Amino acid sequence: MSRDIDVLVLGGAGVDTIVHVPQLPLPYADSYMIHDGIRTRAGQTGDFVALGLAALGLRTHHLDLLGDDPEGELVRALHRERGIALTAVPQPAGTKRAVNLVGPDGRRLSLYDSSRGHPDDRLPEATLRELAGRSRHVHVSITQPCAHALPVLRESGVTISTDLHDWDGENPYHETFARAADVVFVSAARLPDPGRTLRRIAGRGRARVAVATAGAEGAHLLADGELTRVPAVRPPAPVVDSNGAGDAFAAAFLFGHLNGEPPRRCALYGALAGAHACTVPSTRTDAIGRDGLLARAAGADA
Template identity: 50%
Template sequence: MTFQQVSEPYDAYDVLVVGGSGVDTIVPVGALPVPPADSHPVAPIREWAGHTGTGVALGCAALGLTTGFVDFIGDDPPGALVRERLAGTGVDFRPLVSPHGTRRAVNLVAPDGRRMSFYDGRDPLDLRMPPEHYLPVLRRTRHVHLSITHFARFLYDDIEALGLPVSTDLHDWDGLTDHHREFAFRSDLVFLSTAGAGERIGQVMREILRQGRARAVVATAGAGGAYLLTPDDRSPRPVPAAVPPGPVVDSNGAGDAFVCGFLHGLLAGRQLADCARLGAVAGAYACTSPGTHTALIGPEGLRGVVPEPATAAEPAGQSLRPTPP
């Protein structure tokens, strides 16, 4: 791997995103599941810079948050596509080049916007980001968002030593797969979808709170809205789905947009329930254009969704930090 020559980091970040860049190949299909056949004629297949880290970084920057992004990409055409997409967006992208190449995914998208993703997690288990690359920017951030790429788990000790709040997105975790556990139990704010756990989602959310350090868990349910659980709740609180501002054409990136809307509210000092409502609006907005991370809501799109905070915003994530012993 080699270091990239990049500019000095910003004086401070609102959000530092770690890991999760890549390229999505979007294949429009007539229905999901796809009927068995040797071949299917489809509409034009497109490639987009995507994946969860890219989406969170782009979405946070579009909402006016000063955003940093560190990750590995390849010295290859997909890596160039990621660089091109992030250029000029306000995201301070500070990549390292990995000889293993840029991550890929093939996403099948149905006419109703539902998708099925085939993810290429090509990073080897021994891949590590050198502390001299991430520590200078980690020390300058208010909030860290870790993608569940394997190398990112090795930043937790430094994040905790610096006393920084950290969020993560477990995506469709079933509550059982070992890969996700450390992310689930060492993060202050945990997002996941209901797709993996199904009817067990409430149990999985409670387990995250019971076994980990999280002060809030949010489960997104697509058109069904979302659920919020904190230590003060007896059961997950439903969060109503937001009405999209146009026809739903592609749900790629909706979960990432939800995270961005939530963090936008959190860093402005809003209550967690209001943050979840902002997330729902941002997620619905993302479903109204084809491709990945092509419809990014701005601050004006969230204005008036929830009341302005009554007092000045507290230091980022203060309400999410565990109570000191």
């Protein structure tokens, strides 16, 4: 079968409503005036990874469940506008949605609507096998349908990556994904010892590379048994929102990984893309392009 897809992105399609608040945590009050407006746009973790991969020139296909609702149409429209192939499986419970409270410093607090899904939700096995068979790599979101998809992906022989987000290093649900993936991303936010967690991921699973992103403090990289620190890079413009920075990091890292770059170079690409994402307002969906990424990488070398 022809490998006409570079990366198949599983899960993580949805819609966010963005609310800029005067501070986080937000003190209790009867009401707040939101002068920047309250805006709803397509884009959750799978959408942002797919967007980042496509912007870097990788042939990208996104597979997830979507509702026949206004939120689902926003997601479909985003993929149409950006030329990203989308296979949408009907979701009677509706399209995933969340509310993001964004503080003045760009930090966010996300409120996820867990009613739009059920533990027994599945991606159709025949569709999953067909798309995985056409793909060089699969990036898996940590949603319930994707958990059920892991055995099929392992049988297909395709390489896998996943993002554990703010895992605490203990929750067994996340560990299932960590053990199944060849490349693992995780936020260091809730990890008391990121290096120890990365070594545990590699020791218990099949990961050849594991990365713990730490925002302005850079990242921790474990590759070939060696643990190193990756410095943060200076954003090219003022930081306005951290939403999507981790997804941008993962997309750019995978761009380097699939092009045969060494892990340290992949991590530099990730840091540059993550820094770019922090300069994009949360009401927009934008990603660094291939030429821009390579130019900034060359500048970092210099």
